Every structure is written in C-alpha cells, then in structure tokens.
Amino acid sequence: MTKEKNKLDSFFEQVYAVARLVPKGRVTSYGAIAKYLGTARSSRMVGWAMNGAHHVKPKVPAHRVVNRVGMLTGKHHFGTPTRMKELLEKEGVKVKSDQVKDFKKLFWDPMEELKI
DNA sequence: CGATTGACGTACG
DNA sequence: TCGTACGCCAATC
Numbered sequence: 001m002t003k004e005k006n007k008l009d010s011f012f013e014q015v016y017a018v019a020r021l022v023p024k025g026r027v028t029s030y031g032a033i034a035k036y037l038g039t040a041r042s043s044r045m046v047g048w049a050m051n052g053a054h055h056v057k058p059k060v061p062a063h064r065v066v067n068r069v070g071m072l073t074g075k076h077h078f079g080t081p082t083r084m085k086e087l088l089e090k091e092g093v094k095v096k097s098d099q100v101k102d103f104k105k106l107f108w109d110p111m112e113e114l115k116i
Numbered sequence: 117c118g119a120t121t122g123a124c125g126t127a128c129g
Numbered sequence: 130t131c132g133t134a135c136g137c138c139a140a141t142c
C-alpha cells in the first residue's frame with residue numbers, strides 16, 4: 001500500500017477494461033474506446049495505453065483493437081508483425097493486408113453494450 | 117525542464 | 130476523392 005495509486009481509476013485501466021470486454025471474433029477502434037471514455041480527442045492516448053497492455057493482467061486483447069479504418073496499426077507491438085493477424089484470424093476475423101475484412105460488421109462499439 | 121514521439125482522428129485544401 | 134496539417138496528452142529523450 002504505502003503510496004499506492006489507484007490505477008483502477010486511471011485512464012489506462014479504463015481502456016484495458018473496455019478492451020477486455022470486446023467479444024471474441026469482434027474488433028473495435030481506438031476512437032470508439034476513447035469516445036466511450038469521453039476522451040475522443042485523445043484517441044492517441046488509447047493507443048498509448050495499450051502500450052502497457054502487455055504488462056497488465058489479465059491479458060488485454062489488444063489485437064482486437066484497430067484503428068478507424070480497421071488496419072492493424074499496432075501489429076508491430078505484438079512481438080511479431082504477424083502475431084496480431086494470426087490472433088484475429090484464429091478468432092474468426094478475416095484479415096487481409098493488415099486490414100480487417102468486414103470491419104464494419106465485426107466492429108464492436110462499447111457504446112452499444114456499455115452505454116445507457 | 118523543453119522538445120520530440122506516438123498502436124488516432126478530424127479538419128482543411 | 131485523396132493528400133497534408135493539426136490537435137490531444139502522456140511518456141521518453
């Protein structure tokens with residue numbers, strides 16, 4: 001405890017929470033999460049938050065989070081540039097040229113499930 | 117402590 | 130319609 005800081009209230013933890021809520025076989029965007037958290041203008045912070053997703057437990061399905069166009073922009077952060085694609089295809093998400101197919105259909109909007 | 121970068125998004129030309 | 134510029138805010142150099 002000591003100078004323990006409530007990371008659960010940190011913006012980063014909120015991003016992780018939403019990312020973990022993304023159903024298998026579905027994907028979402030940084031902007032969607034940012035917007036849900038009320039920081040739509042700070043969409044970059046969502047990506048930055050994911051930077052620490054690798055050391056957060058439980059595992060954060062960062063591979064289900066892509067940019068606004070469905071491109072796997074963060075694939076280089078998964079150890080291998082093809083890891084993200086493999087993970088998505090493994091869940092049933094079709095990926096072509098680092099871009100999610102039917103992204104519009106597979107898009108999972110937190111506002112649709114968590115809002116209200 | 118100031119400048120640059122970054123897994124984005126929107127605005128403007 | 131496509132390309133470029135800018136803003137966000139935190140972390141890193």
